Amino acid sequence: MSASEGLNLTLKVWRQNGSKEKGSMETYQVSNISPDSSFLEMMDILNEQLIDEGKEPVAFDHDCREGICGMCSMFINGEAHGPGEQITTCQLHMREFKDGDTIHIEPWRAKAFPVIKDLVVDRGAFDRIMAAGGFVSVNTSGNTQDANAIPIDKHDADKAFDAATCIGCGACVATCKNASAMLFVSAKISQFALLPQGKVEARERAVNMVNKMDEEGFGNCTNTGACEVECPKGISLENIARMNREYLKGSIS
Numbered sequence: 001m002s003a004s005e006g007l008n009l010t011l012k013v014w015r016q017n018g019s020k021e022k023g024s025m026e027t028y029q030v031s032n033i034s035p036d037s038s039f040l041e042m043m044d045i046l047n048e049q050l051i052d053e054g055k056e057p058v059a060f061d062h063d064c065r066e067g068i069c070g071m072c073s074m075f076i077n078g079e080a081h082g083p084g085e086q087i088t089t090c091q092l093h094m095r096e097f098k099d100g101d102t103i104h105i106e107p108w109r110a111k112a113f114p115v116i117k118d119l120v121v122d123r124g125a126f127d128r129i130m131a132a133g134g135f136v137s138v139n140t141s142g143n144t145q146d147a148n149a150i151p152i153d154k155h156d157a158d159k160a161f162d163a164a165t166c167i168g169c170g171a172c173v174a175t176c177k178n179a180s181a182m183l184f185v186s187a188k189i190s191q192f193a194l195l196p197q198g199k200v201e202a203r204e205r206a207v208n209m210v211n212k213m214d215e216e217g218f219g220n221c222t223n224t225g226a227c228e229v230e231c232p233k234g235i236s237l238e239n240i241a242r243m244n245r246e247y248l249k250g251s252i253s
């Protein structure tokens with residue numbers, strides 16, 4: 001490959017018409033892909049090619065393309081969000097691959113994330129877990145106390161902010177052999193559990209969110225830690241321990 005020629009790649013892409021249909025891996029060739037292009041730009045090129053050939057483009061989720069929204073869920077060569085640490089698929093660049101490579105591209109695979117089409121899965125279960133308790137009820141009448149007037153230990157504030165960086169992408173579920181959602185749920189519980197504003201509903205929050213997580217069909221945590229390794233935002237397993245403590249406190253109170 002010369003710099004001007006770009007990468008020639010074989011893509012094995014999961015195609016599926018819906019959760020009730022059987023899917024299969026289809027093979028496509030793309031050529032002259034710039035190593036500087038992003039993975040999603042490479043997918044755009046594939047789709048333009050398919051449209052030119054009169055074929056149906058590959059459905060995949062994306063929005064911000066900046067690592068913020070958590071939409072770009074793709075399992076690439078057996079890794080959630082592909083190679084590279086603490087990045088989402090939209091932040092992955094083609095320079096991570098070599099000319100002549102074969103790349104396998106699949107959707108998140110979990111019972112609680114049914115395939116809508118091709119690489120797009122339904123992550124509505126995450127929304128329903130949030131609706132079960134991932135909120136704080138605060139007075140917004142105009143008499144609200146200025147948040148900066150409430151003293152918060154710096155270590156707790158830092159940990160709460162770290163937990164709040166979870167973008168709800170679902171990579172933790174996709175990479176877990178049990179399809180457990182514990183890392184996600186624990187981040188969403190921790191961002192409130194560490195702050196005074198989260199204390200009001202603390203008793204019900206962990207119980208309601210964990211019960212909803214189980215009801216949605218996510219698996220149990222067996223402490224393999226794969227979720228932490230693949231999480232694009234570096235959410236720590238320490239949050240799961242905190243979630244378990246919050247759940248216990250809520251269950252016995």
Ligand code: SF4
Pocket residue numbers: 165166167168169170171172173183184187227230231232233234235
């Ligand atoms: S914990 Fe990490 S991997 Fe899981 S949803 Fe949040 S950001 Fe994504």
Ligand code: FES
Pocket residue numbers: 061062063064065066067068069070071072088089090091
């Ligand atoms: S498209 Fe928003 S995080 Fe990737």
